[in-house]
Amino acid sequence: MKKVKYTRDIIHTGYCILVNQFHPYVENKCLMNLVPLQYEPTIYLNMDANDALNQIMEKINGWDSIVPISGYRSFEEQSKLYNQSLLENGEEFTSKFVALPGCSEHQTGLAIDLALKTDDIDFICPDFPYEGVCQRFRDLAPLYGFIERYGKKVESITHIAHEPWHFRYVGYPHSLIMKELGMCLEEYCEYIQTRLDDENVLVYKKDDESCEVSYIPCVDNELEVMMDDKSKWSLSGDNCEGLIYVQFR
Numbered sequence: 001m002k003k004v005k006y007t008r009d010i011i012h013t014g015y016c017i018l019v020n021q022f023h024p025y026v027e028n029k030c031l032m033n034l035v036p037l038q039y040e041p042t043i044y045l046n047m048d049a050n051d052a053l054n055q056i057m058e059k060i061n062g063w064d065s066i067v068p069i070s071g072y073r074s075f076e077e078q079s080k081l082y083n084q085s086l087l088e089n090g091e092e093f094t095s096k097f098v099a100l101p102g103c104s105e106h107q108t109g110l111a112i113d114l115a116l117k118t119d120d121i122d123f124i125c126p127d128f129p130y131e132g133v134c135q136r137f138r139d140l141a142p143l144y145g146f147i148e149r150y151g152k153k154v155e156s157i158t159h160i161a162h163e164p165w166h167f168r169y170v171g172y173p174h175s176l177i178m179k180e181l182g183m184c185l186e187e188y189c190e191y192i193q194t195r196l197d198d199e200n201v202l203v204y205k206k207d208d209e210s211c212e213v214s215y216i217p218c219v220d221n222e223l224e225v226m227m228d229d230k231s232k233w234s235l236s237g238d239n240c241e242g243l244i245y246v247q248f249r
Helices: 008-012 047-060 075-089 091-097 132-144 152-158 174-181 185-198
Strands: 002-007 034-036 044-046 066-070 111-116 146-150 163-169 201-206 209-217 222-227 233-237 242-248
Touching (some): 034 047, 047 146, 066 132, 185 209
Antiparallel strands (some): 002 222
């Protein structure tokens, strides 16, 4: 085991960062690692998220029937989209479906909007039904690190309307744990933080693999992580007050 120290800045990086109106995105372009999508080079996504997306699509021949609508957006692009929606759709609609500039997951490069391929696609609220190839994508998504981010039953928690087309990469095992617990990202981050007071770690097992998920809070602008450098691990900030540490066994 070794002790590794980090400064507070690290809580704003990683695949599990919570980005919403209460936790704005702290941009770091060096960590985005953006790449163009294979079948739509004008849309960019984080490299690991892009790899996972392609793996899902390969399993279901998804690119034949599904089209990407939006991936990474800069602050300027989000501002333009938000203001345009205000003019065209009004404040009530915009507040439900378009995040405030600086508070959009699309600025992280970890979010992708998808649509069923049709002749007429709504680029703000695209059709991505709970059936057919779209549902096959949705079923496989957690196995590859993606979650359907804005569910119908958690609108009061996410403060975003139900968006069946919006998927967010959070990485493994977080996507599977969230699915099994029936939690959105806000609930999961709170759950991991509060579990620290009870059991210190969350043990997750799938097939022959197991891991321990723990939370390291920021104290005096520093974080100390005890790492087992002889086994696989992952680390992500929550964009709130600490780090989510996964130790694979």
